[in-house]
Amino acid sequence: MRKLAGAIGLLIALMVPAAARADGPPVGGWTTAVAAGPFRYIALATGHATILERVAPGDGRVLSYRYLGRQVGIPRVALDGSGGGLSADGKTLVLSGPRTGYPARRSTLYFINPRTLALAGVLHLKGDFSFDAIAPDGATIYLIQLSPRDPTRYAVRALDTATGRLYPKPVVDAREPDEPMRGSPMTRATSVDGALAYTLYSGGDETFIHALDTMHRQAACIDIPPIRNLGQVHLAVNGHEVTVLNNGTPVAYVNTATRKVSKAPPATPPPAVSDGRGGGGGLPLWPFLAAAAAGLAGVTALGARRRRAGSART
Numbered sequence: 220m221r222k223l224a225g226a227i228g229l230l231i232a233l234m235v236p237a238a239a240r241a242d243g244p245p246v247g248g249w250t251t252a253v254a255a256g257p258f259r260y261i262a263l264a265t266g267h268a269t270i271l272e273r274v275a276p277g278d279g280r281v282l283s284y285r286y287l288g289r290q291v292g293i294p295r296v297a298l299d300g301s302g303g304g305l306s307a308d309g310k311t312l313v314l315s316g317p318r319t320g321y322p323a324r325r326s327t328l329y330f331i332n333p334r335t336l337a338l339a340g341v342l343h344l345k346g347d348f349s350f351d352a353i354a355p356d357g358a359t360i361y362l363i364q365l366s367p368r369d370p371t372r373y374a375v376r377a378l379d380t381a382t383g384r385l386y387p388k389p390v391v392d393a394r395e396p397d398e399p400m401r402g403s404p405m406t407r408a409t410s411v412d413g414a415l416a417y418t419l420y421s422g423g424d425e426t427f428i429h430a431l432d433t434m435h436r437q438a439a440c441i442d443i444p445p446i447r448n449l450g451q452v453h454l455a456v457n458g459h460e461v462t463v464l465n466n467g468t469p470v471a472y473v474n475t476a477t478r479k480v481s482k483a484p485p486a487t488p489p490p491a492v493s494d495g496r497g498g499g500g501g502l503p504l505w506p507f508l509a510a511a512a513a514g515l516a517g518v519t520a521l522g523a524r525r526r527r528a529g530s531a532r533t
Contacts, residue, residue, distance in 0.1 A: 249292025249315070250302035255413070256309035258282070260333070262293045271314075271336050285336035290317050291329050294350035297407040297418060299453070303350055307413025309333055311357030311380065315350050322367040323347040328360070342383050351375065354433040355413040361390065361433060371401050377436045390431070392440045402427070408454035408461070417461050417475070421449050428454075428461060430475045441478050443471050 252261045254276055261272045269291050272284045291314040296303040304313040312331040326348035330340040347365040354360075359377050362385075366372035374389040392398070402422030409416050416431040426446055430439045446452055446465055455462040459476040462469050462483075469483040 249317075250295035250300050251293070253293045253302040253305045253312075255305045255307055258309065258333070260293065260305060260312060262291065262314065264290055264292065271331065273333070273336060283336060287338065289329075291315065292317070296351060297404040299406045299450070301407035303352060303407070305333070306353050306357035307355035307409075308357065311353065313350060313353060313360060318349070321347070321370055322365060344385075348376070352409075352416040352431055352433050353413075359433060359436065361416075361431065364389070373400055375400065375431070375438060386436065390436050390438050392438055395440065398440075402429075404429075405449050406453050408456050410456050410458075415456070415475070417454055417456060419443075419449075419452060419454055419463065428463075428473055428475075430461075439475065439478065441473055441475065441480065443473060443480050444482060446470060 249262065249264075252259055254260070257276070259274045259276045261274060263270045263272070267288075267290055269287045269289065270284055271287055271291075273282045274280060275282055293302050294304050294313070294315045295301070304315070305311070310333060312333045314329040314331060316327040316329070324345070324347075326344045326346065328342045328344070328350065329338060330342070331337070332339045344362075347367060348362045349365070351361040351363050358380055360380055362376045362378055364374045364376045366374075375391070377386045377390055378384065379386065391400075402420035402425075404418045405421055407416065407418045414432065414434045416433055418429045418431070420427050420429055424445075426443050426449070428441045428443060430441060432438065443463060446463065448465060451466040453464050455464060459474055461473040461475060463471040463473065471483055472481045473479075
């Protein structure tokens with residue numbers, strides 16, 4: 220599970236400036252917006268600075284904004300554009316600096332006061348780190364630490380927000396603690412309370428869901444059946460059940476508590492439509508059409524006789 224991701228996929232991701240991975244090899248860049256609670260936050264790069272906005276999600280009104288004299292952005296956590304950095308309680312907003320190369324010798328996180336949009340703190344980390352997820356109360360931040368020797372190898376690390384220090388051990392699947400982590404994050408979904416972050420990965424010939432418990436620093440990797448057209452795949456969360464949808468159609472159900480995976484039943488085909496010759500699996504239409512035509516002819520003839528009779532009496 221989680222074998223070497225394809226080098227071509229990594230190269231393509233590195234060429235996309237807006238892409239940044241979580242639970243997988245990060246490649247730098249940002250997404251446009253992130254939302255939690257009653258507000259949505261947008262970061263707009265302008266030259267060597269950034270305009271950070273807080274907007275109303277309903278009508279898009281800009282409620283407040285702030286000019287930051289540096290380039291920062293909302294972390295992108297999956298290749299479909301999923302964003303992160305905002306805690307579910309809306310009290311912690313984390314932005315990231317730009318990725319300029321691999322491996323990064325130093326990584327920087329920027330802490331923003333979501334109410335005032337003011338810069339509340341800056342954290343510098345030695346090594347190649349990128350934002351992954353955040354606990355609902357903002358107490359723990361999860362990062363991806365990229366190997367300096369192999370861009371396909373990484374570790375999930377937890378950071379104590381209060382102290383700014385990393386917990387000593389990486390966050391791993393307790394059932395497979397020694398298995399290397401590799402893969403490309405395709406899409407992300409979180410539970411309603413923000414405690415569970417689910418990421419669908421493509422790792423070479425395998426597809427799996429990385430289930431991260433942000434409250435307890437625990438993770439599980441669950442293999443799922445191969446899926447075509449991964450660029451159209453999304454996740455829907457309902458409690459401990461994650462539905463994998465391909466172009467809007469369920470293809471698998473994952474119970475993250477039991478790790479049981481079941482394929483979705485094939486979609487019911489639409490009712491067959493006959494071509495009038497008995498094809499398509501339905502009743503042939505030509506007898507009904509013939510009867511209708513005969514009836515119409517009879518009505519027409521009856522009307523003609525009545526008109527002739529009326530003309531004769533006139």
